[in-house]
Amino acid sequence: MRFDRLDRLFQRLRRWIALLGLIGTAILIALWWQQLQSPQMAMPILPDPTPTSWQNEPIQPIPLQVTLDNNKVKLGEKLFADTRLSIDQQVSCLSCHRLDLGGADRQARSFGATGVQTQVNTPTVFNVAYNFRFNWNGRFETLEAQIEGLVQNVMGISWEQAIRRLQQAPDYVQLFKAIYADGITLGNVIDAIAVYERSLITPDSRFDQFLRGNYTVLTAEEQEGYRLFKSYGCGSCHQGMNVGGNLFQKFGVVGNYFTDRGNITPADYGRYNMTGSENDRFVFRVPSLRNVEITAPYFHDGSVQTLEQAIDVMAKYQLGRPLPPEHVRRIAQFLDTLTGEAPKDEL
Numbered sequence: 001m002r003f004d005r006l007d008r009l010f011q012r013l014r015r016w017i018a019l020l021g022l023i024g025t026a027i028l029i030a031l032w033w034q035q036l037q038s039p040q041m042a043m044p045i046l047p048d049p050t051p052t053s054w055q056n057e058p059i060q061p062i063p064l065q066v067t068l069d070n071n072k073v074k075l076g077e078k079l080f081a082d083t084r085l086s087i088d089q090q091v092s093c094l095s096c097h098r099l100d101l102g103g104a105d106r107q108a109r110s111f112g113a114t115g116v117q118t119q120v121n122t123p124t125v126f127n128v129a130y131n132f133r134f135n136w137n138g139r140f141e142t143l144e145a146q147i148e149g150l151v152q153n154v155m156g157i158s159w160e161q162a163i164r165r166l167q168q169a170p171d172y173v174q175l176f177k178a179i180y181a182d183g184i185t186l187g188n189v190i191d192a193i194a195v196y197e198r199s200l201i202t203p204d205s206r207f208d209q210f211l212r213g214n215y216t217v218l219t220a221e222e223q224e225g226y227r228l229f230k231s232y233g234c235g236s237c238h239q240g241m242n243v244g245g246n247l248f249q250k251f252g253v254v255g256n257y258f259t260d261r262g263n264i265t266p267a268d269y270g271r272y273n274m275t276g277s278e279n280d281r282f283v284f285r286v287p288s289l290r291n292v293e294i295t296a297p298y299f300h301d302g303s304v305q306t307l308e309q310a311i312d313v314m315a316k317y318q319l320g321r322p323l324p325p326e327h328v329r330r331i332a333q334f335l336d337t338l339t340g341e342a343p344k345d346e347l
């Protein structure tokens with residue numbers, strides 16, 4: 001009698017377990033399938049494994065590594081350095097975005113193909129994947145769109161022309177064929193460059209080591225600089241993984257930087273150029289402060305040569321209060337700790 005009931009109970013239990021097992025397997029298969037289907041671009045960046053010590057900080061460390069298709073990185077690197085992408089074959093992406101100069105070129109404004117000068121200062125390409133929009137005014141929402149829009153401007157060439165040139169180069173024909181079934185196309189050229197750009201990270205700055213829990217890696221002065229950076233409110237705009245790059249803000253919250261500087265150009269209007277809305281006049285993407293030690297001159301107009309001057313300008317026009325020189329120096333010392341390991345020039 002008893003055994004009979006127990007037996008039935010066991011049978012029912014077994015059926016339930018089998019059913020649960022089946023459902024579990026189905027879910028796992030579905031998840032795996034979804035993973036296979038999602039494009040490789042979707043999650044190229046590894047999450048950091050131990051987000052504990054920086055949970056309450058306005059700044060997060062950048063990952064120590066990213067997983068990317070290495071063949072695409074190499075191809076993108078070659079394209080990035082190739083002058084065939086410019087009309088006069090004199091200029092490559094690397095001319096303005098130099099790996100040995102913090103991903104920029106130390107010029108206030110740069111000269112592109114046929115000597116055309118850029119309207120704004122060249123921003124760094126380092127850690128660019130962590131910005132939420134691209135260009136000073138945030139015109140582009142993806143790296144791919146930025147690349148597509150940019151070439152005509154600084155390289156003076158149409159994409160049709162550039163693609164034709166690449167298709168005539170046997171080395172590129174082979175390299176593309178090995179990665180992309182459809183060979184050299186606009187989409188594939190842009191993809192390779194974008195993947196390469198995603199590889200240009202500068203991990204393990206002393207400040208990131210500090211965030212990860214190595215509290216002795218910063219001097220007392222540098223830690224004081226970080227404290228001042230937060231308490232003055234710099235961190236309300238320059239924040240996140242890139243210490244910037246994730247917000248739009250007006251340049252000149254207090255007072256008018258542009259009338260004080262003079263010679264206002266259309267590029268100074270910032271986001272207004274896209275939206276036509278008065279609220280967007282002089283609004284820019286807050287720039288990243290990573291590696292800012294080595295990316296002078298500063299601001300979209302490249303008007304300021306030293307970090308301490310830039311901090312003075314920020315204090316005056318973003319916070320509306322001058323800072324004592326001692327504090328400016330400390331904040332600059334903190335900003336210097338944001339310089340990470342530069343990507344190597346493999347070519």
Ligand code: HEC
Pocket residue numbers: 080085091092093094095096097110111112113118119120121122123124125128131133134135136137143146147150151154155193197
């Ligand atoms: C003549 C100098 C010059 C050359 C050559 C050049 N760039 Fe730039 N790059 C700039 C300038 C200036 C900007 C900012 C444009 C703006 O904000 O309107 C920029 C912006 C960018 C950005 C956006 C950065 C950000 O944080 O928003 C990326 C990415 C980039 N360039 C990649 C490239 C690639 C790829 C090439 C080659 C195809 C290239 N650049 C060639 C000057 C140059």
Ligand code: HEC
Pocket residue numbers: 229232233234235236237238249250251253284285286287288289292295297298299300301307310311314315318319331
């Ligand atoms: C209200 C938002 C806001 C605050 C607060 C703010 N900034 Fe900025 N910061 C910006 C914007 C926007 C820019 C870009 C201005 C431009 O060139 O168009 C910028 C640019 C900079 C630059 C130049 C970066 C480069 O690569 O050209 C530095 C350095 C800087 N800020 C440091 C600071 C410091 C230090 C503080 C605190 C004293 C601070 N900022 C406070 C919004 C802000």
